[in-house]
Amino acid sequence: MFYSAVNFILAVVVLISIVLQEIHNLNSTNMLCEDxxxxxxxxxxxxxxxxxxxxxxxxxxxxxxxxxxxxxxxxxxxxxxxxxxxxxxxxxxxxxxxxxxxxxxxxxxxxxxxxxxxxxxxxxxxxxxxxxxxxxxxEDLLEPDKYFIKGGRPDIYKRSN
Structure with missing residues (x-):
């Protein structure tokens, strides 16, 4: 009975340490890969x-x-x-x-x-x-051909009659 309680406690401690190690690894890798x-x-x-x-x-x-x-x-x-x-x-x-x-x-x-x-x-x-x-x-401003006409004046500045 005593040995089974000690084994249970050791198993819980090992499990907690593994979980904490995984959490630490996850946080450190996210910090480095956040690009x-x-x-x-x-x-x-x-x-x-x-x-x-x-x-x-x-x-x-x-x-x-x-x-x-x-x-x-x-x-x-x-x-x-x-x-x-x-x-x-x-x-x-x-x-x-x-x-x-x-x-x-x-x-x-x-x-x-x-x-x-x-x-x-x-x-x-x-x-x-x-x-x-x-x-x-x-994106529209990155395409100058869309706004400029043959005379070189931007089409968006043309007056509408």
Whole structure:
């Protein structure tokens, strides 16, 4: 009788430890695999990392396109003396509605491929992806032939009589 109670308690302890180990593994793998549109959470610092490809000297600063691995952003300022990086930080701070000090370029200061860290622990990767999706241009604006006529003037500005 005593041995069966001890065996039962040992079995319960082993079962609980296995369940806790599986829960820990599940949480850690979700933390590492949470990657969408080039947005993921750093497991060490818990910052949100955003992969960007920056095209400088555009007519205006706009989020141009999104791939599975990175965000393509056109920046209005040229890439001299870090002006492009500052403009990128200002643009992303407006998208995410955070202070500029909470964003920093951690990789690619002098490259077109950049990794920007968002230092907010309360943000989740899906919420950041949702904000990025809200700032994408409509699909119709990506097809310029649809709106432009032969003279080069946009069709949407034509007056209707």
């Amino acid at each position: 969408q549109w080039g947005v993921k959470r750093d497991p060490k610092t818990k910052d949100i990392l955003i992969n960007c490809y920056v095209k400088p000297t555009a007519h205006r600063t706009v989020l141009e396109d999104v791939n599975e691995t990175l965000n393509i952003i056109r920046i209005q300022s040229p890439k001299v003396y870090g002006k492009g990086n500052r403009k990128l930080i200002v643009y992303l701070s407006r998208i995410f509605r955070v202070n500029r000090t909470e964003l920093s370029v951690i990789k690619g200061q002098q490259s077109a491929n950049k990794v920007v860290a968002l230092k907010r622990k309360d943000f989740s990767v899906p919420s950041v992806v949702r904000w990025i999706a809200q700032h994408l241009p409509p």
